[in-house]
Amino acid sequence: MRFGVVIFPSKEIQDFANSYRKRYDSNYALIPPHLTIRSSFEATGLGIQDIAKKIDNIAKDFQPVSLRISKFSSFAPVNNVIYLKVEPSEELEKLHNDLKLNFTSEQEYSFVPHITIAQNLSDDEHSDVYESLRMNKVSFEETADRIHLLYQLENGSWTVYETFRFGKE
Amino acid sequence: MRFGVVIFPSKEIQDFANSYRKRYDSNYALIPPHLTIRSSFEATGLGIQDIAKKIDNIAKDFQPVSLRISKFSSFAPVNNVIYLKVEPSEELEKLHNDLKLNFTSEQEYSFVPHITIAQNLSDDEHSDVYESLRMNKVSFEETADRIHLLYQLENGSWTVYETFRFGKE
Numbered sequence: 586m587r588f589g590v591v592i593f594p595s596k597e598i599q600d601f602a603n604s605y606r607k608r609y610d611s612n613y614a615l616i617p618p619h620l621t622i623r624s625s626f627e628a629t630g631l632g633i634q635d636i637a638k639k640i641d642n643i644a645k646d647f648q649p650v651s652l653r654i655s656k657f658s659s660f661a662p663v664n665n666v667i668y669l670k671v672e673p674s675e676e677l678e679k680l681h682n683d684l685k686l687n688f689t690s691e692q693e694y695s696f697v698p699h700i701t702i703a704q705n706l707s708d709d710e711h712s713d714v715y716e717s718l719r720m721n722k723v724s725f726e727e728t729a730d731r732i733h734l735l736y737q738l739e740n741g742s743w744t745v746y747e748t749f750r751f752g753k754e
Numbered sequence: 755m756r757f758g759v760v761i762f763p764s765k766e767i768q769d770f771a772n773s774y775r776k777r778y779d780s781n782y783a784l785i786p787p788h789l790t791i792r793s794s795f796e797a798t799g800l801g802i803q804d805i806a807k808k809i810d811n812i813a814k815d816f817q818p819v820s821l822r823i824s825k826f827s828s829f830a831p832v833n834n835v836i837y838l839k840v841e842p843s844e845e846l847e848k849l850h851n852d853l854k855l856n857f858t859s860e861q862e863y864s865f866v867p868h869i870t871i872a873q874n875l876s877d878d879e880h881s882d883v884y885e886s887l888r889m890n891k892v893s894f895e896e897t898a899d900r901i902h903l904l905y906q907l908e909n910g911s912w913t914v915y916e917t918f919r920f921g922k923e
Contacts, residue, residue, distance in 0.1 A: 614783030
């Protein structure tokens, strides 16, 4: 079974992201808009309850985390992904690293906090969409107080297994 | 904001349900396969955190609940919904009622525990699909130890806000 750990931003940001994802994100129907903290991993030999317990222990050590979004950005030329850039912070970095220590995932990119709004576009389409978006002003600021552990179904979509609130007793 | 409370069955059952939903369920992309405990409700004057607290208190009073699925069924002629029938039980009924006391929803059907696999089919298509399924043997039995509070995005899809484990301290 494949797992992932994400933050779902507020409904406001999710609706904003979906207004682009609907047209440009091939994963639109598979998962709501999200900030990936730990990307898709297999946890060999660990049951989902063991995984949940580990994440629960990690989450307890955190306080609610600020999310600041100020622009669109792109991972091109590495890949044609356009995203809402979430300003890096020590807390997000630490959260990512703590989860990384416990769960190894296949794709080890360096951690760039982001909310994907477009992917799997052709080079031309990516350029067109990114050019039209990159100068747009975006401004969201909010606090995330929880992370979610998800698992992937056979059709590629993701179901939430459990929520972990930061610092919760 | 619209809320709902559901049980997500195991990955095995979700994959089984999705093999039909993919073709026959117009809500396939909006939410993973689920058993609705409290259907879509508005909670006027209540913040999502108040709602979560109420549900947390309710969930604490429950022990894990058995889910037994033995056949396909249909809500026709009331509507063209085909579903996996979840055997009614006192615990599921009590869970539904406890949530009903706290949150009123618009559509007050009597509570029939089910996992939808087809909806919004034409009369002819509904008859064809149901005839081909109704004699099939289905047999799942498992225990659900949690419920999820979801909210609806503007595109109609649902995001999980929080998980509540039964009987958890």
